[in-house]
Amino acid sequence: MTSSPKRTKTMKPPMRSPLAASPQSIELPDGMRERILSKAFELWQGRGYRDGHDLEDWFDAEAIVREEIHEARE
Numbered sequence: 001m002t003s004s005p006k007r008t009k010t011m012k013p014p015m016r017s018p019l020a021a022s023p024q025s026i027e028l029p030d031g032m033r034e035r036i037l038s039k040a041f042e043l044w045q046g047r048g049y050r051d052g053h054d055l056e057d058w059f060d061a062e063a064i065v066r067e068e069i070h071e072a073r074e
Contacts, residue, residue: 036061
């Protein structure tokens with residue numbers, strides 16, 4: 001009886017989540033991170049300090065700040 005060669009599975013490297021990076025690791029224009037942080041805090045306050053929406057608040061704040069910058073350039 002002849003033994004067949006063993007097949008080994010090649011493993012793919014684990015996928016990195018885009019959320020794994022903190023906002024501090026992304027280079028933003030001067031002062032933009034602070035503006036987003038402040039706006040996200042305002043959104044959290046407006047929500048009645050309810051937890052569990054931090055990422056949503058950050059993305060909403062980012063969109064608001066980008067829109068403000070866009071409007072200021074026009």
